[in-house]
Amino acid sequence: MPTNPMFWRIVRRLLTGNYGRLFVILLALGAGAAVTSALLNLQMDAKRRLTTEFRALGANVIIAPRDTNTTSSGATLDEAVLAQLPSEYEGKTVPAVGFLYLIAEVTKDGTTRYEPAVIAGTVGRGLTEIRPGRRIEYSEALESDPSACEIGAKAAAQFNVQVGDTLLIQNQGRAAVCKVFAVVATGGTEDTQIFVRLKEAQELADLPGRISLIQLSVTGTPDSLNRFLSALAQKFPDADVHGIKQFAEAEGRIYNRISGLLSATVVLILVLTSLCVMAGMSNVAVERKNDVGLMKAIGGSVRRVLRLFLAEAILLGIAGGVAGSAIGLLISIWLGKAVFGVAAHPRWIVYPVSVAITVLVSIVSAFPLRRLASIRPASAFRGEA
Amino acid sequence: MFLRLVADSFTRRPRRKLLTLAALALGMAVATAALSVSLDVGDRLAREFRSLGANLLVTPQADSLPLEIGGVDYRPANAGAYLPEGDLGKLKTIFWRFNIMAFAPVLEVPVETWSPASKNWSSSGVVDRATLIGTWSGHTVPIPDGTTYVTGVEKTNPWWHVDGKWFAEGADECVVGSAFSIKFGAKAGDILNVHANNSTGWQKLKVVGILSTGGPEDNGIVAPIAVAQQLAEKPGQYRRVYVSALTKPEDAFARKDPKTMSPDELERWSCSPYVSSIAYSIRQVLPGTDVHVIRRVVEGEGRVLTRVRTLLWLVTIVALLAAALAVGASAAASVLERRAEIGLMKALGANSGLVGVLLAAEQLLLAFVGGGIGYASGIVLARVLGERIFGFAPAPKLFVLFLILALAALITLLGSAFPLRRASRYEPAPILRGE
Numbered sequence A: 001m002p003t004n005p006m007f008w009r010i011v012r013r014l015l016t017g018n019y020g021r022l023f024v025i026l027l028a029l030g031a032g033a034a035v036t037s038a039l040l041n042l043q044m045d046a047k048r049r050l051t052t053e054f055r056a057l058g059a060n061v062i063i064a065p066r067d068t069n070t071t072s073s074g075a076t077l078d079e080a081v082l083a084q085l086p087s088e089y090e091g092k093t094v095p096a097v098g099f100l101y102l103i104a105e106v107t108k109d110g111t112t113r114y115e116p117a118v119i120a121g122t123v124g125r126g127l128t129e130i131r132p133g134r135r136i137e138y139s140e141a142l143e144s145d146p147s148a149c150e151i152g153a154k155a156a157a158q159f160n161v162q163v164g165d166t167l168l169i170q171n172q173g174r175a176a177v178c179k180v181f182a183v184v185a186t187g188g189t190e191d192t193q194i195f196v197r198l199k200e201a202q203e204l205a206d207l208p209g210r211i212s213l214i215q216l217s218v219t220g221t222p223d224s225l226n227r228f229l230s231a232l233a234q235k236f237p238d239a240d241v242h243g244i245k246q247f248a249e250a251e252g253r254i255y256n257r258i259s260g261l262l263s264a265t266v267v268l269i270l271v272l273t274s275l276c277v278m279a280g281m282s283n284v285a286v287e288r289k290n291d292v293g294l295m296k297a298i299g300g301s302v303r304r305v306l307r308l309f310l311a312e313a314i315l316l317g318i319a320g321g322v323a324g325s326a327i328g329l330l331i332s333i334w335l336g337k338a339v340f341g342v343a344a345h346p347r348w349i350v351y352p353v354s355v356a357i358t359v360l361v362s363i364v365s366a367f368p369l370r371r372l373a374s375i376r377p378a379s380a381f382r383g384e385a
Numbered sequence B: 001m002f003l004r005l006v007a008d009s010f011t012r013r014p015r016r017k018l019l020t021l022a023a024l025a026l027g028m029a030v031a032t033a034a035l036s037v038s039l040d041v042g043d044r045l046a047r048e049f050r051s052l053g054a055n056l057l058v059t060p061q062a063d064s065l066p067l068e069i070g071g072v073d074y075r076p077a078n079a080g081a082y083l084p085e086g087d088l089g090k091l092k093t094i095f096w097r098f099n100i101m102a103f104a105p106v107l108e109v110p111v112e113t114w115s116p117a118s119k120n121w122s123s124s125g126v127v128d129r130a131t132l133i134g135t136w137s138g139h140t141v142p143i144p145d146g147t148t149y150v151t152g153v154e155k156t157n158p159w160w161h162v163d164g165k166w167f168a169e170g171a172d173e174c175v176v177g178s179a180f181s182i183k184f185g186a187k188a189g190d191i192l193n194v195h196a197n198n199s200t201g202w203q204k205l206k207v208v209g210i211l212s213t214g215g216p217e218d219n220g221i222v223a224p225i226a227v228a229q230q231l232a233e234k235p236g237q238y239r240r241v242y243v244s245a246l247t248k249p250e251d252a253f254a255r256k257d258p259k260t261m262s263p264d265e266l267e268r269w270s271c272s273p274y275v276s277s278i279a280y281s282i283r284q285v286l287p288g289t290d291v292h293v294i295r296r297v298v299e300g301e302g303r304v305l306t307r308v309r310t311l312l313w314l315v316t317i318v319a320l321l322a323a324a325l326a327v328g329a330s331a332a333a334s335v336l337e338r339r340a341e342i343g344l345m346k347a348l349g350a351n352s353g354l355v356g357v358l359l360a361a362e363q364l365l366l367a368f369v370g371g372g373i374g375y376a377s378g379i380v381l382a383r384v385l386g387e388r389i390f391g392f393a394p395a396p397k398l399f400v401l402f403l404i405l406a407l408a409a410l411i412t413l414l415g416s417a418f419p420l421r422r423a424s425r426y427e428p429a430p431i432l433r434g435e
Helices: A005-016 A019-055 A153-159 A198-205 A222-235 A245-287 A289-297 A302-340 A350-365 A367-374 A377-381 B002-012 B014-052 B085-093 B178-184 B225-232 B263-270 B275-285 B295-336 B339-347 B352-390 B398-424 B428-433
Strands: A061-065 A096-108 A115-125 A134-138 A148-152 A166-171 A174-185 A193-197 A213-216 A239-243 B056-060 B100-114 B127-135 B139-142 B148-151 B161-164 B173-177 B191-196 B203-212 B221-224 B240-245 B289-293
Touching (some): A005 A019, A005 A302, A019 A245, A019 A350, A096 A153, A115 A153, A115 A198, A153 A174, A166 A193, A166 A198, A174 A198, A222 A239, A245 A350, A245 A367, A245 B014, A289 A302, A289 A377, A302 B295, B002 B352, B014 B100, B014 B295, B014 B352, B014 B398, B056 B275, B085 B100, B100 B225, B127 B225, B178 B203, B203 B221, B203 B225, B240 B275, B275 B289, B295 B352
Parallel strands (some): A148 A174
Antiparallel strands (some): A061 A213, A096 A115, A096 A213, A166 A174, B056 B289, B100 B191, B100 B240, B139 B148, B173 B221
């Protein structure tokens, strides 16, 4: 860029020559920049948000012993594995719950007919995140009871129990008592199970210190989830670590759709912006014939004249981009709130990117000014077209 | 003379008008495309979410408690209740039959199995226990109204990937889970021998594909339901059926108990495809069943679907606003450029009103032409975008055309109003002098 003060003086005059037009061009560029930065930011946020939304669907990683399908007691894992799991991944807590399953004879206190049911001993943090669905009955007061247990909706109907009732559990001569503090409905197999504390289940199954499997709910993009899986698989070579694919696939697909939609909108709006600015600039070109003729007549080179207009376009782009992108980021915070219920986190990388894009659009839209290069001073002064 | 002036301004400087027209047309094309896609995409998005898998589970009402651990039911084959397979066609006769996208019955049998392929110089072959899951794949279901419907587990559980192909109905074929395939060394083309605990003979099944699901099925064998029925000695029966239905996301109203609703509310409830009302109508055609809502799927689907729909509309509004701003700006610019012309007209005796009407007429003409072109190209754009992004082409809607034309006229007039008002105050003399 030239340091010649005259150069900048001319640029200033060019810009302020017609305030109406300056405003119009800035408006178009600013609108384009705002949309670009808002949607780009939303796009980056959508990926994170969608993963969070889908994570609300429960566990997505399972750590199981290598061979599980032989018998009901089957192979088990050491309970210590649970303590070795990372409690955080990429800054988010990772709910992890160990389960020990056994089949035991169960009856409601006061009746005598025992029926088999699946007992799940649980230990760890975040059972409600791991197990989707809701508690249709719940008593907070009873939860702290040392022998508290939860019961699936279908099992509750089968045994005719409600919150506050007591269940008797028997397995091969070992017996336990538990007090129901919640009834859960998930629509899955959990509906038929009874959830007790791990210690109790281990005593019933006579498997001290053992668990059947661990379920985790890891928040992250499919890529980072895969990294997490392979890290775990390395850490526990004896266990079978796998992801639940049911939601991963739908998640990727939906993210692609959203991202495609946002990108297409950004591209369209940018083309539109540049067309509008171009329409304005082509008028500028007509108007400046005389100016350019004069500049050339007094010895300005074509290159110098073009540099002048280029500087003008860049300045316009920066002004429109800086203001528009800032507004766009604010809009995206609001958009994030409206769509995902949580304000979108502004990514600062979006800001320079969308300013740069706007400057680029502005330079491209100054294309009609190129015609001015071929003006002959003499014919311009004679008033010829 | 008026018309001639308008016509002249278009023919004399076609290039200048062309750019404004192009900006207008593109702006309106963006608006058309955004509107068409948003208006049409709601239903399609719900369909997209069916890739999450079945959202309803039907089990016998008088069933004993399933003893299911890791996808394996440890109940003996003779315990618990079964349902007749022949009734399943009735699922497509319910009020919401068009919302039933797929269904597949399941009958699980614990079996012992061995594969000759696992027999080699170092081992004599593994005989071990596994679960055989009998279900449908590409099964033709007769519907009571005389038609047929093709469905199967590959539709209810679209994330199940088969390397190879699915078994053919009526053939002694099966697909095996990926973990099973490693353990037993069974590959596509191998023969697998299975027998249930209560039978003596070995049934031969040809492995035609390797299944990977990420779930307990990875350890099992999936075969036609007829094979499972034969092994379990339960001909024509199944234990549960998974149903994949298109539903409306649940809201507070959907969670109300239908028993406590007023007649009006009940009608509204049963006329909305909530998952609970679909479950209700399934229960009516399949007596003796319990219909469970698979919460994990329904809640996730509802939540994400609502989010994506809002997003779509907001993006549409943002695109509309940006298009309006850009179009308004170029309309304003096109009036601003014509100071000299306005000055001349005034010098020749035209009053401000006439100048305003003349310019407004020009802008309106531009708006209608641009809006029309924009609508036509917007429809094409919507098709391209719809097909690339959502995999379908939205149908053109006539009312969008009117909306777009009105929008174009409004925006160009609004954009021109401000410079026009200024133009009406111009003094002709300084303008003509070039000041």
